Amino acid sequence: MKYGGNTSCVELVLGDRIIILDAGTGVRMLGNCLLNREIKNYLFLQSHTHWDHINGFPFFAPVYCEDVNIEIRAGHLSTCGGIKKVLSSQMCQPTFPVPFEELSANINFHDFVAGECFSLGDGIEVKTAPLVHPDGGTGYRIEYDGVSVCYVTDTEHTPGTLDQNILDLIKDADLVIYDCTYTDEEYPKFVGWGHSTWQEGIRLCRAAGAKRLAIFHHDPSHDDVFMDQIATEAAREWSGAFVAREGTGIELSNEAAQPMSNLKAAVC
Ligand SMILES: [Zn+2]
Numbered sequence: 001m002k003y004g005g006n007t008s009c010v011e012l013v014l015g016d017r018i019i020i021l022d023a024g025t026g027v028r029m030l031g032n033c034l035l036n037r038e039i040k041n042y043l044f045l046q047s048h049t050h051w052d053h054i055n056g057f058p059f060f061a062p063v064y065c066e067d068v069n070i071e072i073r074a075g076h077l078s079t080c081g082g083i084k085k086v087l088s089s090q091m092c093q094p095t096f097p098v099p100f101e102e103l104s105a106n107i108n109f110h111d112f113v114a115g116e117c118f119s120l121g122d123g124i125e126v127k128t129a130p131l132v133h134p135d136g137g138t139g140y141r142i143e144y145d146g147v148s149v150c151y152v153t154d155t156e157h158t159p160g161t162l163d164q165n166i167l168d169l170i171k172d173a174d175l176v177i178y179d180c181t182y183t184d185e186e187y188p189k190f191v192g193w194g195h196s197t198w199q200e201g202i203r204l205c206r207a208a209g210a211k212r213l214a215i216f217h218h219d220p221s222h223d224d225v226f227m228d229q230i231a232t233e234a235a236r237e238w239s240g241a242f243v244a245r246e247g248t249g250i251e252l253s254n255e256a257a258q259p260m261s262n263l264k265a266a267v268c
């Protein structure tokens with residue numbers, strides 16, 4: 001209730017450009033918000049396509065608007081059918097009444113291989129890295145106006161070894177949003193499930209010189225009391241760590257991430 005029950009969806013606002021990181025259930029409310037703001041062009045960067053990262057897409061209201069342009073990129077499907085096939089396969093009867101072909105928005109798809117870098121124009125640069133997750137996954141680093149934000153979920157670590165791909169991706173980043181599904185204490189029960197811990201997030205950020213860690217992708221069995229405890233322990237362990245909460249807005253400038261006291265309330 002306090003930290004949010006929707007699944008993965010993060011909005012990045014870079015000047016006039018909007019990037020949406022994953023289409024989990026949180027994208028439903030974001031879609032309504034974007035329409036209210038009269039924004040009509042968006043780019044989705046998908047970490048991967050497990051249900052909790054795509055289930056909101058059929059409920060993203062802009063897909064039913066003719067004057068909307070959407071581009072969707074993914075880095076884990078170029079050898080197995082592509083992102084269009086996966087997204088459209090969740091929108092067919094009898095599991096969903098509106099076929100993908102009937103969506104009104106102009107939707108373009110782009111598959112790449114995790115590890116590639118690309119420019120998005122307007123000074124936006126994207127670096128990517130493969131993640132350790134069942135069915136694959138892609139971590140992103142988005143750079144704009146001297147600020148860097150990394151989105152690294154879902155991924156599993158190997159205890160005692162820092163993932164070099166992630167270290168390279170998040171080097172000196174202003175903000176790292178990291179898969180902290182479990183705690184180090186819980187992790188041994190979930191080896192092979194494809195997720196990491198908040199403690200590993202701190203170890204990675206410290207080693208890479210990153211400035212802030214957003215503890216992200218909460219285990220749904222963790223209630224508010226448990227999440228409060230993680231917030232306290234993580235802040236004690238490293239002052240750069242905080243627990244992500246649904247609706248939180250964070251303003252980053254090229255001077256450094258703003259301190260928590262300056263976090264802006266969400267606009268949606
Ligand atoms: Zn997953």
Ligand SMILES: [Zn+2]
Binds near residue numbers: 008050052053154217
């Ligand atoms: Zn997930």
